[in-house]
Amino acid sequence: MKLNPFEALKLAVEDSSVSFVTGYAGAIASSFMKEFPNLIQALNETVALDMAHINSYLGKRSLAIMKNAGLNEAALPFRNMCDTGVNAGLIIIVTDDINAEMSENKQDSRVYAELGKTLLLEPKSPSELYEMLYEGFNISELTEMPILLRITNALNDKEFYEDVSRKKKESHKIKRLKKLSKFIRKDIIKFCL
Numbered sequence: 001m002k003l004n005p006f007e008a009l010k011l012a013v014e015d016s017s018v019s020f021v022t023g024y025a026g027a028i029a030s031s032f033m034k035e036f037p038n039l040i041q042a043l044n045e046t047v048a049l050d051m052a053h054i055n056s057y058l059g060k061r062s063l064a065i066m067k068n069a070g071l072n073e074a075a076l077p078f079r080n081m082c083d084t085g086v087n088a089g090l091i092i093i094v095t096d097d098i099n100a101e102m103s104e105n106k107q108d109s110r111v112y113a114e115l116g117k118t119l120l121l122e123p124k125s126p127s128e129l130y131e132m133l134y135e136g137f138n139i140s141e142l143t144e145m146p147i148l149l150r151i152t153n154a155l156n157d158k159e160f161y162e163d164v165s166r167k168k169k170e171s172h173k174i175k176r177l178k179k180l181s182k183f184i185r186k187d188i189i190k191f192c193l
Contacts, residue, residue, distance in 0.1 A: 001163070001166065002161045002162065003164045004126060005125075005126045005129055005155040005160060007035075007126070008126035008127070008162075008164050009032055009093075009129055009130075009133065010035040010036070012129065012130045014169070015134055015167055015169045016134050017061060018061045018063050019060035019062070020051070020060050020061070020063070021036045022041075022042050022062070023041070023066055023093075024042050024043075024048050024065075025067075026067025026068075026069070027097045028067060028096075028097055029093075032065055033065050044070075048065075049074040049078060049092065052064040052090055052092070053081050053090065053146075055088075056087050056090040057086070057087050058087070058088075059087055059088045061090070062091075063090075064090075064091075065093045066092070066093070068094060068107040071109050071112055078092070078115075078116055079116055081116075082116035085145060086140060086141075086144055086146055087144070089136070089137030089139075089141045091133065091137060091140060091146070092147070092148050093149045093151060094109045094112075094148060094149070094151070095151045095152075096150055097153060098152050109148070109150055112148060118147065119145065121147060121148070121149045122149075122150045123149070124155075125162050127162050127163065127165070130164045133149065134167055136149060
């Protein structure tokens with residue numbers, strides 16, 4: 001079926017059984033956020049990332065969407081998330097305005113993948129966007145790491161249609177934490193019990 005990038009993103013999220021979608025509006029990111037009527041609009045990018053991370057701990061596949069400068073804002077929780085890991089799949093979509101056409105500055109968010117020692121996916125077409133997002137949640141769960149998915153101006157085009165082969169919808173069950181101690185210090189667990 002022929003889809004534009006916005007439809008491909010929405011379909012991939014639907015087919016991946018994502019339970020929680022959040023984000024903070026900004027250049028390019030707002031265009032993609034409009035595809036999700038149940039999206040929870042965060043106060044800022046840091047809050048969006050924290051909410052997605054908490055939902056991942058709770059076993060729900062989560063997606064956070066933010067603009068290029070937004071990952072600067074959320075750099076500390078992003079780095080902490082990469083250290084502690086995730087439970088259910090978590091993908092962070094960062095929309096880079098590489099020519100500063102719609103934002104106040106140019107930024108290349110690829111450096112954050114190196115900072116967090118995590119995987120960076122860069123789709124160049126609607127079909128790649130669908131594939132990378134769909135498979136990204138499985139990779140995130142296997143590696144127990146968040147995945148960074150970088151979208152640039154090239155995909156911010158409603159007229160960019162391409163054939164996308166849809167995959168079978170996954171039935172993702174809420175993944176329960178096996179070891180709480182992985183995420184919380186042992187002395188705190190003893191105090192809580």
